[in-house]
Amino acid sequence: MIRVYVPCDSSAVSVGADAVANAILKARPDITLVRNGSRGMFWLEPLVEVETLRGRLAYGPVAPEMVPQLIAAGMLEGKEHHLSQGPTEEIPFLKRQERLTFARCGITDPLSISDYIEHGGFRGLKRASNMAPEAIVEEVTAAGLRGRGGAGFPTGIKWKTVAGEKAAQKYIVCNADEGDSGTYADRMIMEGDPFVLIEGMIIAGMAVGADKGYIYCRSEYPHAFETLRRAIGIAREQEYLGPKFELEVRLGAGAYICGEETSLLESLEGKRGQIRPKPPLPAMEGLFGKPTVVNNVISLASVPIIMDKGGAYYRDFGMGKSRGTLTIQLAGNIRHGGLVEKAFGLTLREAIYDFGGGTQTGRPLRAVQVGGPLGAYFPESLLDTPLDYEAFAAKKGMLGHGGVVVFDDTVDLAKQARFAMEFCAIESCGKCTPCRIGSTRGVETIDKIIANEDRVKNLQVLDDLCEVMLDGSLCALGGLTPFPVLSAVQHFPDDFARR
């Protein structure tokens, strides 16, 4: 029986994967067609794979209209064609990666639990089931796993705090709000390997003594939400979920600030997504006032492999205090946009050129924003910075969730700085003045600078304003917006003096 794979990932669907799948089935109803997750090589999507004696062979990007011609040329028998990419695993972009968290993504049928198990799924859970809760926490601590949501806080320490709390009810909350522009790793896992997230959450529950979990999924991800809903149903049927650990996926409502953990908890409780002052930490008083682990999707989805292979195995990847792998997401003006899972330490230049192939437009690269809308804009001269939490902080940048947004030389950094302030104004929760009012003042001030009204004075005003936001904001939305703004001014002064 011929087996063909066409991704169901929404990014693949956005360039015609559904139509390709339909066209293949229409031409050859006798074959087995699997809708897998994406391998994360989006410039090749829709990427069709055919199983052969030589392994899985890739063809892409396949337009729906190309299907009859490809089939006539012998694609289903693995014959050569100008869209042939050879054996999938040998494609350099993929071959040079270290896929731990994404080990199965793009290979399996996301909703097949037998596929999941056949490819190493639930091995971590099995091992954890035979361990004391403290030993699970110890293993995650030993792995050196740091939260992938942005702040990089050690996951083991967070779990230890929650485990140490005495409470009849505790919760595991998965932060699937993935609001940062340039990021899609959470989405890929939720759509492409949802059971790994579920497994990670079950293990977290065992480790800290929680029997209920929530996944807070942003509403901009309807496909991920639906896949999770179905995966949870299947896991419940198969009794991975049940009285010992129950799980529910909830939908956000289009507020960037609800990615911040306390705002997220307010939202889950059915309130306005306003920031809660810390302390108390969510680990002590979280959802409905109970001790709560809040972790990012990738943090939780990395737990099964850590439990399966051991903390030491995971820790051996990486550099300095950044252990394990980082899921780099190449985005924006990039030729080979996609997901690169690699040990921490690759430089930004290597990510953008060796993996990403430079800009999509072919024009010179001028700026890169790493870490989402609150991340700094780096000029070409900083491209040799290694992707590592501390190395980025030293350059006044932020790794955040690992998004890398590339801009060519048509970018205007004054406009980008203005947008950073505007975005903060749109998404501010309104709790504190520096952010609520400061961001709007920031937009006005940048407008004046662009229009050459009292430029020198207004650049000083902008600087002071950023300082107030930095020091006086309750959370990192107001507190970090100055980073993209000030980095733009610092590294690209010409853009603020064009008129």
Add this chain to the structure above:
Amino acid sequence: MLAALDWNAEVALGRIRELAGAPGPLLPILHSLQAEFGYVDEAAVPMIAGELNISQAEVHGVITFYHDFRREPAGRHILQICRAEACQAMGCESLVAHAENRLGIAMGQTTADHSVTLKPVYCLGNCALSPAVMLDGRPYGRVTPSAVDGLIESLLVQSGRRGQ
């Protein structure tokens, strides 16, 4: 096509009661009402407040806090155009201008015949294939101005507005 049934208090109450027992049920309730009617009617506010035993001000506060919840019916189709950084890097602003021109409305508005609502969105997670848009929940990547034309044209054909 989005379902856009007329407001019906009885149906609404059924939806509210279905979910009221869950922990933190307000967002699920609002999503459910919006899925049913295309928006959250003002008349739902006292109903929800009554069922959940919270103040109307609190319900109102939540509805207005979130960008997703609409207080009046949207168009039959919703075209979301991503305006976040990765899509900016690939010229999304020209898509915005193009769509606004073609439909004769600004972002955030609905055409007079209620066929299309244009909505900004800040990232669809399709940033490797920017610029990205979503039409009634269907994603599109590497979108060109002429592709936007094609999408809009297909909607206007359905609404009998072609060539206008």
